[in-house]
Amino acid sequence: MERTGAMNIVLDAFNAAPSLRVAAHVIGWPFKWLGLKGDPSMPPATRALTALGPAYIKFGQVLSTRPDMVGDEMAAQLMVLQDKLAPFPREIAVETVESSLGASLENLFSEFSEPIAAASIAQVHKARLAGTGEEVAVKILRPKVERAFRKDIDAFYFAASFIEMFSPSSRRLKPSDVIRHFDGVVQGELDLRLEAAAAGEYAANTANDAGFVVPHANFGMSAKRVMVMDWAEGIPFADVEAVAAAGHDRRALGERVLQLFLRHALNDGYFHADMHQGNLKVSAGAEIIAYDFGIMGRIDEYTRRVYAEILMGFIQKDYRRVAEVHFEAGYVPADRDIDEFAQALRAVGEPIFGMDANQISMARLLNYLFEVTQRFGMETRTELILLQRTMVVVEGVARTMHPQINIWQVAQPVVESYIRQNVGPAAAIKDLAKTALVVARFGPKLPGLVEAALSGRNASTSGSAPKKRTFGTNLLFILVGMLAASNIGLLYLLLP
Numbered sequence: 001m002e003r004t005g006a007m008n009i010v011l012d013a014f015n016a017a018p019s020l021r022v023a024a025h026v027i028g029w030p031f032k033w034l035g036l037k038g039d040p041s042m043p044p045a046t047r048a049l050t051a052l053g054p055a056y057i058k059f060g061q062v063l064s065t066r067p068d069m070v071g072d073e074m075a076a077q078l079m080v081l082q083d084k085l086a087p088f089p090r091e092i093a094v095e096t097v098e099s100s101l102g103a104s105l106e107n108l109f110s111e112f113s114e115p116i117a118a119a120s121i122a123q124v125h126k127a128r129l130a131g132t133g134e135e136v137a138v139k140i141l142r143p144k145v146e147r148a149f150r151k152d153i154d155a156f157y158f159a160a161s162f163i164e165m166f167s168p169s170s171r172r173l174k175p176s177d178v179i180r181h182f183d184g185v186v187q188g189e190l191d192l193r194l195e196a197a198a199a200g201e202y203a204a205n206t207a208n209d210a211g212f213v214v215p216h217a218n219f220g221m222s223a224k225r226v227m228v229m230d231w232a233e234g235i236p237f238a239d240v241e242a243v244a245a246a247g248h249d250r251r252a253l254g255e256r257v258l259q260l261f262l263r264h265a266l267n268d269g270y271f272h273a274d275m276h277q278g279n280l281k282v283s284a285g286a287e288i289i290a291y292d293f294g295i296m297g298r299i300d301e302y303t304r305r306v307y308a309e310i311l312m313g314f315i316q317k318d319y320r321r322v323a324e325v326h327f328e329a330g331y332v333p334a335d336r337d338i339d340e341f342a343q344a345l346r347a348v349g350e351p352i353f354g355m356d357a358n359q360i361s362m363a364r365l366l367n368y369l370f371e372v373t374q375r376f377g378m379e380t381r382t383e384l385i386l387l388q389r390t391m392v393v394v395e396g397v398a399r400t401m402h403p404q405i406n407i408w409q410v411a412q413p414v415v416e417s418y419i420r421q422n423v424g425p426a427a428a429i430k431d432l433a434k435t436a437l438v439v440a441r442f443g444p445k446l447p448g449l450v451e452a453a454l455s456g457r458n459a460s461t462s463g464s465a466p467k468k469r470t471f472g473t474n475l476l477f478i479l480v481g482m483l484a485a486s487n488i489g490l491l492y493l494l495l496p
């Protein structure tokens, strides 16, 4: 940063405290000469991040979605990191394709373009399949990208352990765990077979989502370093002027992107976790096209319910309920005061309720939220990192598309419909029905288990061969389970 002149710009963008400024300049001073030079044609911050390596680029991509936090100019500069980085030469791409797919380029494609987009880990070429003449996108990993990431992540591990050693107050944030999580995410991203599988799963989940398209992945032509998928054309999400000029409704698009994310996270528990503008386009038919399935988030059913209840609590301004959910889920240590926590949540929620996004200072809000987590000794939950990160990104993307967006109003129908189906009596019945199915699966083993339990012996040492599972016993157990489920469901309904 010091070498490229980005230091002051970054410190200004983050409103850094004077002490931090002095420390940064003192530590950074030798790097005025020792630092990486980077590409002088780029603006300072972008130049510094690209010179540092792919992991830093990812960080810059997230910041680029938040002009409200880093400033309009800085966000515009950082947007280059989303999909307009310097590509590697076409010849290397061709070599990678040929060695990965085990055939010559002519046998695979009748046309193969120069790179059309490039980001931190890969670049994309437009091509035409030799067999069918279909237009496809070919995504190819950057050469040596694994090594570049390894270097960055090792440095992060080192920094994390350094911070943990010298700043006891940072330990609740679990820096090393966070880096380990990031490491895992990146490892997954570096295998395009996994990305093709993710594209397939995501496409199946979202097949019925109106106004949303996921390009179809060609599994037969995907390898570790190469992935082929249907070509999908559109106007980049970042180019809001062009989107409006093409006659698309910016408000509808902004709202839809937020609702889609919430619906995927809540209903499917599987969401696109890298939804910056570089990975979104608007098709001629006003559909939102999503690209790049390298980072996907998964949340289990329990966490989804917790998340929905927290959102619902905020929407209904029921801060006590939000607080209770945090305690129940163990997000706040049990020895803290629940009423004080509810009060702090009210202080977070009240000022933003009913306001347009452009009236809320997200930077101030996040700062305050951070203070709250500190005051109540809340620890980092690595299973929530992708969800939290994506919320910050998607909200930024939605409000860039439609600055007057009211996120609570937009979120409400999605959260309400999820809660109706998944929390309360209907959910209790569903849970019990699932339990009954599990019991039914164990059906043939149950008599033996009961006998073993009653006679105090271990079932596995009894020596008897497992009895054959019959349709009749399964059915019986399902029926018993269903009966129990419906009774408990009824009770649930009748109780006040």
Ligand SMILES: Nc1ncnc2c1ncn2[C@@H]1O[C@H](COP(=O)(O)OP(=O)(O)O)[C@@H](O)[C@H]1O
Pocket (backbone or CB within 6 Å): 082, 083, 116, 117, 118, 119, 120, 121, 122, 123, 124, 136, 137, 139, 215, 229, 230, 231, 232, 233, 278, 279, 280, 291, 292, 293, 294
């Ligand atoms: N199927 C596709 N059809 C058309 N363009 C695509 C397709 N897939 C990717 N692209 C373009 O290539 C860019 C980079 O692809 P992406 O998968 O996001 O790579 P990276 O992981 O390096 O960010 C995207 O931003 C998009 O503009």
Ligand SMILES: [Mg+2]
Pocket (backbone or CB within 6 Å): 082, 083, 119, 278, 279, 291, 292
């Ligand atoms: Mg991308």
